[in-house]
Amino acid sequence: MALPHLIKYVxxxxxxxxxxxxKKIHAIGYVELVDYDELLDSVTFRVKDDSYSTYYKVNIQKFKDPKTLSLRCACPYNLGDICRHEAAALIQLQEMLDRNQLKAEKIEYDQRHTVIKMKFIDHKSIRLLCSPESYLAAEEFLTKSKAVIESAKDEVVKATVDLEGVPYKVVIRKNEERNFDTSCEYPDTQHPLCLPKVIVFLQLLKMYxxxxxxxxxxxxxxxNKLLEMYGFSLDDDLTGKFEFTYKEGKPFLRLLDTTIKRISPQDAGRAKPRESQLPYGMIPEVETPVTENIEDPAQRLGVVFNFNHPSYPGFAIDAVTGESNDAVTAYVGKVEKLDLAKFVNIELYNENDKQLIAPLRKMQESEITKYLNRNSPFSGMWENIIHHEEDDLPEETKALMVEYLHPKLKKLFIDIAASPFVFQLGEKKAFRTDxxxxxxxxxxLISPYFKIEQHGKDYQIECWVKLSGQHVQITENEMNSSVLFFYNENLYLWEKPEDVMLVDRFLAKGKMTISKSAWPEQMRTFILPLTKQYNVEFAASLISEVKDGDPEKRILLQEKGDYLVFQxxxxxxxxxxKPGGKDELIIPDGDRVLAxxxxxxxxxxxxxxxEALHSNFIRPDGAEQLALKGTDVLKNNWFFLFIDAMKDLKVPVYGFEALKNFRFNTAKPQTKIHISSNTDWFDARVDIVFGDQKV
Structure with missing residues (x-):
């Protein structure tokens, strides 16, 4: 289970x-909510800097959707994609969403990974974060039995809880923020702590x-973090250089050798270079290293897409350097492979090449592994990251890698498109200049499309792609990767990360075969959703008929903060x-489809x-829906005039039951007067009836 998309963005x-x-700014409490617009899904925070008494406004737009999330801070920082104030604001926003303080949506918990925000095992917090039934059941369970603690080390506890003969694995660990990451397969979407987790927590609390x-x-x-500031780690010989002292149980680093100096923060996190290993039978080429001559303007940086990468994603990206010709169209002589884990003298290159160093470093295997470890809290425990080369990675791990690589590849393609120094190294080829x-x-960017035909009793789905006007089957990819498409000495990138995961299913054979018995289910769960996102060509025998439709119109009412939304x-x-989308709808019609x-x-x-019914209608960010402020809805009985207008157009209106702030009874009032009398008196009772309601 990956981290929330806001934290992942950070x-x-x-x-x-x-x-x-x-994290420091957030922990100190320097982030303050200024404004929240539920209709536009935007929030504004006032963030105080951690070094100066300066306040900056951070605006976050469309935070519910990771695809449309955008940030803007008033600070002048421009050395990276986000600044520290934006990072603090995103962390604060995620915390507010976890606590449901914004009431943005109904929260459902995935027990495979829930974060329990308590610094130690706290009895009150446990009761607060689970259902009363789970707590009582856990107490009763512990009076008769116990969870089996399989291991407890390095702040990680693995246990098994047997409930009515069904064993549930529970993993609890302390994370970097000193909160608890928890994981279990027990079904409970309403609370952060499910029954097996409560049992393990209470057992540890009572016993230890x-x-x-x-x-x-x-x-x-x-x-290691302390040693990284000096370029060392625990694997190095620290004798006479450093020693650790402990204060209140925490380690502090003491420097013994005063000749050792701190290194810059950007160099501190770099892994030490490892000796490269060539595949068996390949002879390494000994080439003359390039002399670092700052005055030499002929040095150019090249990018190599190395197809000699057996594991996913099927390629690696390397950097080479060499002297170019006078026309700057090719290298003169041999090139040298750059070790991006080491220091690179960027003064040798022009401005464009200098800008390439950082993104190329971000796409190295060590950076990908770091991202996977951050976004897979239990990766080491479930062993879904470390695999043998012949093993296939889990779909979740592949999705994380694509999620990390795709936006970086998109930027890289734009940066190197005009460069003559872009190369590919074929499979089973030594890293040599020639x-x-x-x-x-x-x-x-390219996008796949699909063809569906019936062969005998089975159905066959083929995956195709259009490259520069030419229709090519997916199996024509000249590299063993679903992330990139290499054809006719040109490299293409898919439009969306979702395209990569979809193409990966067709990469081996280029087609998918579905039996007649499985066709109705696949039609509902796979084919119809596919037609909404991609172009799907059905064989003529599978389309029962094609008709132009006259739509039935409806209005769905929704609430978003102070606004009433008309969908x-x-x-x-x-x-x-809904309005928008594709011009053609694919509707199931037995074993066929109706277009x-x-x-x-x-x-x-x-x-x-x-839209003409009110002048104050707005369209949130150009969406195909209309929104009206609550005060305008009620002003001059406009809403009842709207209902009458919809009745005249014979358009039903739905969604009244789900409204909480805008409660309407659209029935017209009926007045009934009941009069009774006697010798010297009479009574008059007036009843006003609104449909089923009587006043």
Whole structure:
């Protein structure tokens, strides 16, 4: 289970220094909420700097969707994608969402990974974070039995809880923020702590006390962080150089050799270079290293897509350097492979080449591994990161790698598209100058499309792609990777990360075969969702008929903060859709499909009529829905006039039951007067009836 997308955004785009200082600003309490707009999904924070008494405004837009998330800070920082103030604001926003302080949406918990924000095992917090039934059941369980503690070391506890003959694995560990990462397969979406987790926590609390995890802590990670400031680690010989002292149980580093100096923060996190190993049978080429001559302007940086990478994603990106010719179109002589883990003298290169060093470093295997470790809290425990080369990675791990690489590749393609120094190294080729082949970079992103035909009793789905006007089957990819497409000495990139994961399913054979018995289920769960996102061509025998449809119109009411949202819906042959989207709808019709062409003119006319009913209607960020402020809805009985207008158009309105702040009864009032009398008196009772309600 990956981290929340807001925290993931911080780790993906922030440098180590930005992340560290962002956490510091958040921990001190320097982040204050200024404004929250539920309709636009935007928040504004006032953030105080950790070094100066300066306040900056951080605006976060569309924070609910990781694809549309955008940030803007008033500070002048421009050395990275995000600054420390934005990092602190995102951490604060995630904390507010976890506590449901914004009431943005109904929270559902995935027990495979929930973060329990308590610094030690606290009895009150446990009761607060689980259901009363789970707590009572855990107490009762512990009176009769116990969880089996399989291991407890390095602040990680692995246990098994047997409930009615079903064993549930529970993993609890302390994370970097000193909170608890927990994992279990027990179903409970309403609370952060499910029953097996509560049992393990209570058992540890009763047997060992609140601070049990501190007694099984391994300080090696913290020691390495202290040593990294000087370019050392615990693997090095520290005799006579450093020693560790402990204060209140925490390690502190003492410098013994005063000749050792601190290194810059950007160099501190770099891994020490390892000796490269060539595949068996390949002879390394000994080449003359390039002399570092600052006055030599002919040095150019080259990018090599190395296809000699057996594990996912099927390639690695290396950097080479060499002297170019006078026309700056090719290298003169041999080139040297740069070790990006070491110091690179960027003064040898022009400004464009200097800008390439940082993104190339970000795409090295060590950086990918760091990202996987951050976003897979239990990766080491479930062994879903470390695999043999012949083993295939889990889908979740592949998705994380694509999520990390795709935006960086998109930027890299733009930066190197015009460069003549882009090469590919074919499979089973030694890293030699004469094996580097020049290739082209195509910045136009590609998207797959699909063809579906019936062969006998089975159905076959083929995956294709259109490259520069040419239709190519997915198996024509000349590299063993689903992340990139290499064809005719040109390298292409998929438009979305989702495309990569979809293409990966077709990479081996280029097609997928579905049996007749599985076709209805696959039609519902795979084919129909596929038609909404991609172009799917059905064989003529699979399309029962093609008709132009006259849509049935409906209005769905929704609440977003102080706004009432009017969502138009159009129904074609019983299939409901919102404005926008594709012009053609694919509707299941037995074993076949019905292709319905939407009537855009009638949809547009209805939207215009709806928008003309009030001058203060707004469209949030150009969305195909209308929103109106609550005060405008109630002013001059406008809403009841709106209901009458919809009745005249024969358009039903739905969603009244889900409204909390805007409660309406659209029935017209009926007045009933009851009069009774006697000798010297009479009574008059007046009843006002609104549908089923009587006043």
């Amino acid at each position: 780790y993906t785009n922030g440098t180590d220094e930005v992340i560290r200082r962002g 006390g609140s601070y049990y995890f501190d007694t099984i802590r391994n300080w090696d990670k913290e020691k 094996n580097l082949k020049s290739i082209g970079i195509v910045t136009d 138009p819906l159009f129904s074609y042959k019983g299939f409901e859709t 319905v062409h939407r009537d855009r003119d009638k949809e547009g006319q209805f939207l215009q009529k709806l």
